[in-house]
Amino acid sequence: MTRTPAESDPGDGQRRTGLGTRILIGMLAGVVVGAVMDERVAVLQPVGDLFINLLVLAAVPLVFFNLLAGLTALGDTRTLGRLAGKTLGYYLSTDLIALSLGIGAAVLLRPGDGMQLTEEVAGPVGEVPGVAAILLGMIPTNVFRAFSDGNVVQLVVLALLLGVATMALRGGARERLATAYEDLAGLFRRLVHLILWTAPVGIGALIAVTVGRYGAELIGPMARFLGGLWAAQLVIFAGYMTLLRLFSDFRPGRFLRDTGSLWATTAATTSSLASLSVGMETARRLGLPRGVYSFTLPLGAQLNKDGTAAMLGAVLIFTAQAAGVEFTPANFVAILLLGLLLSEGSGGIPGGGLVIALIYVQAFGLPIEVAAIVGGIYRLVDIGNTTINIMGDMVGTSLVARSEAKRG
16 A cells, blocks of 8 residues: 555654664563662653643544544545444454354363462452443543543544534535645644653653563463463464455565554553554554544554453353363354453453453353462463553554555
8 A cells, every 4th residue: 555645744753763673672671670670660650641641632522523524534524434344253253263263272271270369359249231321432421521431432433423414514514624624633633742742751661660570470370371371372373464464455474564553552551541542543553544543543442452351251261161161062152242342341441451351251150260270460460461452453444444555
């Protein structure tokens, strides 16, 4: 794919030659600092948290106005419906495959065998949400609360409704609104550019804290659990690269090279929401159509959780093995359906998947003490979760963009 001059940015060349290298230097420095400081590296946590907060600050309005600008560029509601069908079909299919791979990895490696559940989880965990509750929760009852809470799926729904209403307008009103959406989207893209200048420091601090806090905990059963989960996610990654090679205009090598700064962000922040603003900027630099990525990426940040789905399957089987519980083949239908439902509803913030894993385990009557065990290394688990989640969104966007281009 090629970009038109209108899609370029005066700072792109400098970022391409400098930002990725500076982020890599920051990550390497973070590894060294974490190894030297050990537990004392916790003093750097606020620096990393500040970087995450800045990205989330930019992500919420960027998602909203970028989606509005993209929708008004689509031209009609039939195009929107076709785009939604392709996107949701891809997301649901890959989530089910990922969940199955997580289950399969835990079944093969059996990390829970002989595990002693000695930790306790205090307080209520939550309950399994019903389909009706999830659907109703997608509709914002208060626009300002949706913005203040950073509820991506509610903002997507609101933007969709306003976008359809804007397309229904005629004459100058539609043109004026389309111009305003475009200008506001450009403003928040510029804000992301500015925030990314702090990325080497913020990402370096987050990596240092991860290394200092968790470097010595990969032993015994947890090493098998983490290795099995990462192996399942590696299979998912290989599937993504195969899809790119066969059904997109990208080649895996080029795709990974041009999106390197995004994967550094996902690994460091472990937040789909914080990574979303970087993902949208990356999609723009790749030359993907804004009418596509402004819809698929925000929707994917909420609904497409391949990495989280694999983790849920692995945690459930790990807990069952530790508790001496064996599932029958008939149980796996319920396991897959409930896992799909929960993965779609997981949060886009660091650690959000752990709460979902607790609910998943509890739903099958298993001891939730596993939360305290997996929680001890959850940051390392979440690195793979978030990276695979966002990679699935980017690959899906590339596939949908290619499909839409063929229609043209």
